[in-house]
Amino acid sequence: xxxxxxxxxxxxxxxxxxxxxxxxxxxxxxxxxxxxxxxxxxxxxxxxxxxxxxxxxxxxxxxxxxxxxxxxxxxxxxxxxxxxxxxxxxxxxxxxxxxxxxxxxxxxxxxxxxxxxxxxxxxxxxxxxxxxxxxxxxxxxxxxxxxxxxxxxxxxxxxxxxxxxxxxxxxxxxxxxxxxxxxxxxxxxxxxxxxxxxxxxxxxxxxxxxxxxxxxxxxxxxxxxxxxxxxxxxxxxxxxxxxxxxxxxxxxxxxxxxxxxxxxxxxxxxxxxxxxxxxxxxxxxxxxxxxxxxxxxxxxxxxxxxxxxxxxxxxxxxxxxxxxxxxxxxxxxxxxxxxxxxx
Amino acid sequence: xxxxxxxxxxxxxxxxxxxxxxxxxxxxxxxxxxxxxxxxxxxxxxxxxxxxxxxxxxxxxxxxxxxxxxxxxxxxxxxxxxxxxxxxxxxxxxxxxxxxxxxxxxxxxxxxxxxxxxxxxxxxxxxxxxxxxxxxxxxxxxxxxxxxxxxxxxxxxxxxxxxxxxxxxxxxxxxxxxxxxxxxxxxxxxxxxxxxxxxxxxxxxxxxxxxxxxxxxxxxxxxxxxxxxxxxxxxxxxxxxxxxxxxxxxxxxxxxxxxxxxxxxxxxxxxxxxxxxxxxxxxxxxxxxxxxxxxxxxxxxxxxxxxxxxxxxxxxxxxxxxxxxxxxxxxxxxxxxxxxxxxxxxxxxxxxxxxxxxxxxxxxxxxxxxxxxxxxxxxxxxxxxxxxxxxxxxxxxxxxxxxxxxxxxxxxxxxxxxxxxxxxxxxxxxxxxxxxxxxxxxxx
Numbered sequence: 001x002x003x004x005x006x007x008x009x010x011x012x013x014x015x016x017x018x019x020x021x022x023x024x025x026x027x028x029x030x031x032x033x034x035x036x037x038x039x040x041x042x043x044x045x046x047x048x049x050x051x052x053x054x055x056x057x058x059x060x061x062x063x064x065x066x067x068x069x070x071x072x073x074x075x076x077x078x079x080x081x082x083x084x085x086x087x088x089x090x091x092x093x094x095x096x097x098x099x100x101x102x103x104x105x106x107x108x109x110x111x112x113x114x115x116x117x118x119x120x121x122x123x124x125x126x127x128x129x130x131x132x133x134x135x136x137x138x139x140x141x142x143x144x145x146x147x148x149x150x151x152x153x154x155x156x157x158x159x160x161x162x163x164x165x166x167x168x169x170x171x172x173x174x175x176x177x178x179x180x181x182x183x184x185x186x187x188x189x190x191x192x193x194x195x196x197x198x199x200x201x202x203x204x205x206x207x208x209x210x211x212x213x214x215x216x217x218x219x220x221x222x223x224x225x226x227x228x229x230x231x232x233x234x235x236x237x238x239x240x241x242x243x244x245x246x247x248x249x250x251x252x253x254x255x256x257x258x259x260x261x262x263x264x265x266x267x268x269x270x271x272x273x274x275x276x277x278x279x280x281x282x283x284x285x286x287x288x289x290x291x292x293x294x295x296x297x298x299x300x301x302x303x304x305x306x307x308x309x310x311x312x313x314x315x316x317x318x319x320x321x322x323x324x325x326x327x328x329x330x331x332x333x334x335x336x337x338x339x340x341x342x343x
Numbered sequence: 344x345x346x347x348x349x350x351x352x353x354x355x356x357x358x359x360x361x362x363x364x365x366x367x368x369x370x371x372x373x374x375x376x377x378x379x380x381x382x383x384x385x386x387x388x389x390x391x392x393x394x395x396x397x398x399x400x401x402x403x404x405x406x407x408x409x410x411x412x413x414x415x416x417x418x419x420x421x422x423x424x425x426x427x428x429x430x431x432x433x434x435x436x437x438x439x440x441x442x443x444x445x446x447x448x449x450x451x452x453x454x455x456x457x458x459x460x461x462x463x464x465x466x467x468x469x470x471x472x473x474x475x476x477x478x479x480x481x482x483x484x485x486x487x488x489x490x491x492x493x494x495x496x497x498x499x500x501x502x503x504x505x506x507x508x509x510x511x512x513x514x515x516x517x518x519x520x521x522x523x524x525x526x527x528x529x530x531x532x533x534x535x536x537x538x539x540x541x542x543x544x545x546x547x548x549x550x551x552x553x554x555x556x557x558x559x560x561x562x563x564x565x566x567x568x569x570x571x572x573x574x575x576x577x578x579x580x581x582x583x584x585x586x587x588x589x590x591x592x593x594x595x596x597x598x599x600x601x602x603x604x605x606x607x608x609x610x611x612x613x614x615x616x617x618x619x620x621x622x623x624x625x626x627x628x629x630x631x632x633x634x635x636x637x638x639x640x641x642x643x644x645x646x647x648x649x650x651x652x653x654x655x656x657x658x659x660x661x662x663x664x665x666x667x668x669x670x671x672x673x674x675x676x677x678x679x680x681x682x683x684x685x686x687x688x689x690x691x692x693x694x695x696x697x698x699x700x701x702x703x704x705x706x707x708x709x710x711x712x713x714x715x716x717x718x719x720x721x722x723x724x725x726x727x728x729x730x731x732x733x734x735x736x737x738x739x740x741x742x743x744x745x746x747x748x749x750x751x752x753x754x755x756x757x758x759x760x761x762x763x764x765x766x767x768x769x770x771x772x773x774x775x776x777x778x779x780x781x782x783x784x785x786x787x
Contacts, residue, residue, distance in 0.1 A: 032499070032557070033497045041496050044488055044570075047570065049636070050633065104652075108651040117642050120645065121642050125636060126637065129638070134576060134638075185653055186655040188655055189654075190654045192646075194582060199747055203751060203770070204754075206707075208706055210706070212704040217785055217786060218785035219782055219783065220782060227532070228532050235673060240668075
């Protein structure tokens with residue numbers, strides 16, 4: 001590092017009273033760590049900026065994107081990116097030709113309109129970067145650059161930003177950026193970026209007979225008080241402020257029924273199963289209720305063990321289940337035993 | 344009634360039923376009054392009357408008869424090699440808000456603020472917010488890379504980072520979406536869900552400024568990208584001003600290594616800035632000359648204004664306070680003295696004053712600040728109050744070292760509307776009914 005840089009850092013540090021200034025430390029501190037190799041930097045430096053710096057060369061068509069989407073994305077996001085089942089919708093319309101021309105999505109002012117990704121996002125790089133680093137949900141970083149281009153192209157077509165025969169590439173992506181419906185919709189005109197920023201709203205300092213409206217305008221209705229469970233059980237049951245009983249108190253003796261075996265929830269949570277499977281109803285994969293129903297009474301313990309360990313697809317649709325090899329054998333046995341009610 | 348008219352001290356007068364043991368009350372509710380119980384009742388009421396008259400009280404059987412823990416041999420050391428809370432504290436746990444999210448991997452578990460003391464959050468109760476699940480990283484295989492506008496891109500192992508000069512600082516961590524559910528109306532029933540994406544911890548690690556210095560960062564660069572090593576590899580743009588000021592590349596939390604849910608073995612700490620920027624499982628820092636428009640600063644964590652514009656790169660958590668007890672979902676048991684307690688914090692500096700109102704914001708009195716009062720850290724406040732058994736509307740209001748004062752909800756909504764999701768730092772109101780029950784309300 002140049003001595004100018006060192007001096008300037010020292011100056012900045014002293015001026016802002018920061019935690020560390022180079023001069024505070026022995027020179028030997030600056031020997032710790034090593035230079036990264038070019039190969040290492042390129043392996044990890046995957047971000048794509050709004051000016052598309054970092055974007056790998058490649059291309060993908062809307063048509064290829066559609067095929068990939070149906071295979072890898074549609075179960076969570078819906079065939080047309082419109083599902084609100086697992087995540088917020090990506091595309092739902094609500095964008096007009098005038099929005100496309102002005103680069104401001106007018107329906108963002110309408111509380112009745114559900115906000116979608118394509119209504120909000122100003123930067124096309126965001127879609128490329130995020131799909132590339134984090135999708136699909138259960139297998140991040142498994143897509144090739146061309147596949148990411150194709151998926152972004154498909155989403156753009158769903159939003160009527162490009163036509164069905166479009167092929168998105170590093171060559172034309174900047175041109176498509178100029179079509180993004182909410183490209184002019186962001187502002188940094190606010191005080192929350194910098195610690196010294198100007199607040200937009202400051203409270204009153206009044207302490208006596210202040211002019212405030214103390215009418216209660218909103219409260220939680222009785223029927224919703226137990227929506228988060230019995231509040232009595234969510235605080236200490238001794239001390240000055242025990243909890244309010246919100247669950248109905250029933251004196252009747254409930255007729256006992258043969259109970260469903262309790263789900264091994266700890267195992268499901270600890271091993272990531274619940275990321276894709278719910279106890280009831282399909283999520284990314286089938287619900288455990290459907291799996292139990294399909295295999296009830298059958299001698300399929302080995303088959304299910306293999307499915308969990310090695311993954312597969314086709315039994316419940318095209319969405320592949322990744323191999324869950326990290327789940328230890330006793331946990332797999334517990335899961336299979338629970339599914340087949342042989343525990 | 345003006346709060347100034349309230350006496351500063353009161354005489355504790357338990358209701359007659361407070362002289363009965365819970366066991367006796369439930370026995371009577373279940374089986375009625377028999378000869379034995381009638382005798383006990385008579386004795387209890389006699390004692391109560393005597394107590395009211397200022398003379399003797401009934402003797403406490405838990406004092407007269409040694410309880411079992413006084414008559415047995417206790418457990419050996421290291422029964423729990425990693426200690427656990429008492430079995431009587433099982434209600435004090437992190438909780439999800441049902442229906443808030445569809446998957447448990449992109450979700451929130453809230454901190455039980457209503458049951459906590461002081462300014463430090465036990466690491467096991469620290470709220471969780473993950474974007475693609477949490478991972479438990481092998482620290483031997485974890486690396487931190489610094490690249491971008493630097494003289495030399497660098498790689499550090501954990502061993503190297505933990506060899507470097509370290510600092511320990513206490514700072515609050517608040518999710519930008521804390522209190523998001525309350526913009527439009529009272530939506531959730533306790534302070535755990537309204538304000539529980541909040542914690543205060545001691546963080547230990549290497550000053551970020553030292554690491555940037557080591558890499559020889561470009562002095563003109565105003566932006567820093569932080570990236571995680573988990574599946575989501577979440578990224579956020581950090582203001583270089585924060586990075587050089589007091590940010591820490593942290594591995595320690597409250598005297599031990601970070602919990603996996605908090606980014607073990609390495610996370611970014613950006614004091615005063617919303618939690619999403621404190622990137623967990625930190626693997627890479629890139630010095631840059633423009634902001635990065637990552638997913639969580641282009642699609643989420645943008646604040647929608649009434650004119651349809653979205654405030655982007657909103658980072659600072661402005662001053663905020665909340666009464667944690669008594670709070671919604673709790674119940675005052677008797678008239679008399681109460682210590683109203685809560686937390687106050689500011690992302691721009693230090694808490695200078697907290698005031699409490701018991702009449703919905705008409706009149707305010709100053710609360711006691713419990714020390715130490717530290718910059719960009721939770722400050723515990725306490726306030727003496729004598730409850731006369733009337734309906735009351737409790738509020739707290741913080742002032743910080745920049746002169747900023749926490750706004751009423753109506754003032755905040757007048758400017759920002761109700762759809763901006765993030766950065767709701769409005770004054771919170773708890774209503775106390777004459778029954779003693781407390782609930783979450785909004786005013787005018």
